[in-house]
Amino acid sequence: xxxxxxxxxxxxxxxxxxxxxxxxxxxxxxxxxxxxxxxxxxxxxxxxxxxxxxxxxxxxxxxxxxxxxxxxxxxxxxxxxxxxxxxxxxxxxxxxxxxxxxxxxxxx
Amino acid sequence: xxxxxxxxxxxxxxxxxxxxxxxxxxxxxxxxxxxxxxxxxxxxxxxxxxxxxxxxxxxxxxxxxxxxxxxxxxxxxxxxxxxxxxxxxxxxxxxxxxxxxxxxxxxxxxxxxxxxxx
Numbered sequence: 001x002x003x004x005x006x007x008x009x010x011x012x013x014x015x016x017x018x019x020x021x022x023x024x025x026x027x028x029x030x031x032x033x034x035x036x037x038x039x040x041x042x043x044x045x046x047x048x049x050x051x052x053x054x055x056x057x058x059x060x061x062x063x064x065x066x067x068x069x070x071x072x073x074x075x076x077x078x079x080x081x082x083x084x085x086x087x088x089x090x091x092x093x094x095x096x097x098x099x100x101x102x103x104x105x106x107x108x
Numbered sequence: 109x110x111x112x113x114x115x116x117x118x119x120x121x122x123x124x125x126x127x128x129x130x131x132x133x134x135x136x137x138x139x140x141x142x143x144x145x146x147x148x149x150x151x152x153x154x155x156x157x158x159x160x161x162x163x164x165x166x167x168x169x170x171x172x173x174x175x176x177x178x179x180x181x182x183x184x185x186x187x188x189x190x191x192x193x194x195x196x197x198x199x200x201x202x203x204x205x206x207x208x209x210x211x212x213x214x215x216x217x218x219x220x221x222x223x224x225x226x
Binding site (some may be wrong): 037043044057095099 | 152
């Protein structure tokens with residue numbers, strides 16, 4: 001089973017700053033099968049990025065995804081107050097889906 | 109707008125059984141693979157199971173294989189999860205999620221809470 005490790009565990013930044021979240025896999029992941037989600041307290045996860053770099057419907061262009069192989073990155077170019085949340089990466093392989101443990105993005 | 113509404117979550121004793129339901133609307137249900145994903149209190153996300161559009165293929169996480177059964181009724185636009193031999197570690201918010209077409213989850217319900225406790 002492919003394990004995804006996200007870093008950092010917690011990221012403290014201010015509105016207007018740039019956020020860089022990392023997701024590292026124990027084996028190579030097809031870029032087509034890597035996604036990112038945002039989850040706010042008391043809410044269901046929301047799809048942000050799929051196929052490593054494609055933004056989901058309605059997602060602002062300040063969110064971008066990149067990477068390949070075992071290293072993937074979610075970048076938020078300029079943080080808005082509503083972006084402070086927990087972010088998860090997710091991959092598919094061998095008929096199984098796994099998530100990273102999450103990165104909490106908090107207001108500094 | 110796609111809607112997914114889960115129901116059936118309750119408090120159940122260890123070893124007990126439960127069936128969760130998910131009512132889908134505002135999309136062509138029988139075109140899509142559907143999933144169950146769970147989240148233990150204060151923890152991360154764990155994929156549980158998937159079922160293909162026609163119910164012909166099902167897959168499970170190792171943690172639930174042999175105990176949980178996913179099914180669907182396309183005539184009722186509904187997804188189900190039969191949960192047997194429940195354990196304390198099955199306590200979680202269970203989400204129904206629609207497959208986005210390329211191995212991700214593009215819409216999620218609000219979840220139904222299952223608590224396994226004596």
